[in-house]
Amino acid sequence: MPIDWTLIETRGADALHDTIVEMEGWAMPLDAAAQSASYFLLSADAPCCGGCMPRCPATSIEVFATQPVRMGDDVIRLRGRLLRLQDDPAGWRYQLVTAAPTAAQPAAQSARVSRRVFLAAGAALGLAACAPGRFANYTEGEAGADTTWTPLPGALTIDIHSHAGRVIVSRDPKIGANRPFLPVAEPMRAGGMNVICLAIVTDTTAVHVAASGNRFEAFRTPEPGELYQLGMTEFARAQRLIDKEQLHVVTDAASLADVGTQGPSVIIASEGADFLEGRIERVDEAYTQHRLRQLQLTHYRVNELGDIQTEPPVHGGLTDFGAEVVRRCNTLGIVVDVAHGTYDLVKRAAATTTKPLVLSHTALSGSPRARSRLISAEHARAVADTGGVIGVWPNAADFPNLDAMATGIKRMVDVVGVAHVGLGTDMLGFIKPPVFTSYKQLPALAAALLQAGFTQAEVGQILGGNYRRVFEATVG
Template sequence: MIIDMHTHAGRPRRTGDVDRSVIATMAPAGVAAAVVSAIGDIPMIRRDKVTGRLEKFRDPNPGECLEAVEGYLTSFENAGIRIAREPEDFREDDPALVLAIEGCDFLEGDLDRLDAMEARGVRSIQLTHYLVNETGDIQTAPPVHGGLTVFGAEVVRRMNRIGVILDVAHCSEDTVKGVAEVATKPFLCTHANLKEPGAPQGDHPRFVSPDYARMVVESGGVVGAWISVLREEKLPGMIRHMFRMIDALGIDHVGIGSDLPAGVAATEMPNFSRHPLLEAALRDRGLAAEEVEKVCSGNWLRVLKAVRDV
C-alpha cells in the first residue's frame, strides 16, 4: 500500500476542477491515498524567469488566501473520490484523498479557522509556503521573525490539540527549532531531501540539514523524499535521495512526498503510474516487507494515528 504524503494531484492550476484522469491512476498503481494540498498563497507567487524558483511578488489582500484554500478544498471534495479522515479509512483497493493546506496564510490571526478546517476534514497543514507569514520564517527568503513567532507557537499548540498534523516543509531551520520546543505530537517535513554538499543542487535552499531532519525524527515524525527540483537526476534521483534519508534517519522516519505534478514531476510523475517504481526500488535493495510498508505508507499512518489521538 502506498500513501503519498504531499501532492497536488489533478489540481496544479490556480483555479478549476480536479483532473479525474490523474486520480484514476491511483488504484492501478496501488496508491491507497494521496494527501492533496490546497495552496493559500497561490495568487501571490510566481516563478522567477532567471532562477526558475517560486517567489512572492505581492502581498495578499484580506481574505484572499482563505478564498484560495476554500476553492482548492471544494475542488478536491468534488473530485469523485472519497475523502479519508481517520486512520481506519485507508484501504488499498479503495483509494482516497486526504485534505491538506500548504501555508497558514489563510489564518489572518484567527486560530478558530484551524478548528473550522479540521471540521471540514483537513488533516495536515503546513505553517509556511513561499510567503513569510505570521507563524514564522521560510527557507527561501531572508528571515523576518527570527524563527517561530508567538502566534506560530499558538498555531502549533492548537493543531496538536485538535488533531491536525503539523507540516514544517518550507519552514526555516530556526522556525523548526521553535516548533520542536512547543510540539507535543509528531510533525512532518512532507517534501524535502537532505543537503548534499558538493553535489549538483546539493545545497538547494529547500533541502534540509541533518540537524533540521533530526528535529523531525526526534518528534517521531517523517521526512518525505521529493522529486520536483531534481532536473538532472529525475526519478532515479528521488530514489537515491530516499535511500540517503533511510540511511541517515532510519527506516521509521522516511516516506514519499512527491509534490506531483510540480516541477520535474510534471514529466517524471504527472500522475501515480510510476509510484510502484519507488516500492520496487525498496524491495530490490533487500528491505523486508514490513520495512517497505513503513516507507510507503506505515510511517505516515503512524503519525496520523498519534496526532488523531486527541
C-alpha cells in the first residue's frame, strides 16, 4: 500500500509495523560519492546541498535494500516491509527492509522536482552557501556569529582514526578487496584536513553485524594464518589507495613537518593487532614493510592481546603478549592505540608503556553500559595520565549534530584537560550514519568548538596539535 510522509511525521505508521508499503523520497547514501547502495536514507525533502545528510527522524527513514539501488538525481519509489523501531540508539523511528525500487507514479513525479533541478535552483538563490569551505565563517547556531577558526602558522589538523577512501576490505566475499575506492584527497583539501590515521582492519572475515543490527561481533574462530593474510591484503589495499590519491605517507616527525608542502597525508594504522596471531616479530614486519606507525591492540575479537569492551572479559585485561607488543611498539616508534580495550586493559597498558597512549575513537559516559564503546572518566584519565590523547567520535547515537559533538568534546576536556583530547572520526566505520561524514565538514566542527567556548588555540590543539605531540614523542 502507498503511504506518504505525514504518517511518518505523526507516527501514524506505527499501525503499519511489519507490513508491505510503498514510499517515495530522495535516496541519500552514507558515501556521498556512491553510485549505488543497499543501505541508505530515504528523505521526504531534497538536500540543501550535495554534502548534507538528513537528520530528522520525522522526515527520513533507514532503508535496507535487497540489492544495491542506483543513487540517481530524482525522487525514487520503493516497496518494502516497514518496521517500527523502539529506542533506536541513532534516533530513527522506522526502517524499510527488503526494499526494492518500483516505477514511480506519474502523479507523484509531477508533484516534485528532481534533486538536480532543486540544487540548481538553490545555487541560483544562494542557498548552496551552506556547503562548507576551507574554514569559512560557518555556524549551526546563531546566524552571523563569528566562528572562523584561524590556525596558527605551522598548525596541522589530524584525524586520529579514519577508514577514508573505503580502505577496509569488504565483508562481502563477492566484492572483497577489489571494491572501488572513494575520494580522499579532494575532501581533505576542501575541508582543510591535513593528516589522517588511515586504519586497516584485520578481523573483518571473522566479524559480522549482530542480529540486533546495532553492533559488530565475532561470529567464528578464524583459521590459522587467516587474519595474517587478511592484514597483508589490507596493507596492500591501503597502498593502492595511497598511490591512487597521491597521498603523502608520514613515518616520523620530519615527514610530519613536511605535510604543509606535501598536501593530504596519511599515517598508516591498523585497527586491531589480530594479524600478529601471537607472533611478536610481525610488529617489526609491519613497521618495516608496511610503514605501520599506529597500532590498535584490539577490535571486535577477544584476541591474543586482551579483552574488549563489547564482549565479556576473558584475560582480565591486557595479556602478557599484549604487554610485549606495547613494549615493542615503544622501541620501534609505533603509537599504541587502546580503543576498544577494557578499562583493565588500558590500566595495564598505561603501566607498561614508556610513551603516551591514544584511545582513538570514543566518547565520555557517566556509567557506560555493558558492551558499550563509551568510556568512564577514570578510563579517560588512565590514557591522559600517560600524556596521551582521547579522540572523540561523531557517533549519532551519542551526538545528534555537530554542536552536540562539540559539547561532548567539552565534557571530555573537563575530565582530562584540553591537552589530552583530539578528533577520531572513524570515517566510514559506522553501521549507521554519524554526524561527521566528510572532511568538508571540518570548518563546521571548528565553528561549533568556538561556539562551545574554546579559544582559537584550543581548537588547534583538539583538531591536531595534541596528537602531533604524541606522535612526535613516540615516533621521533
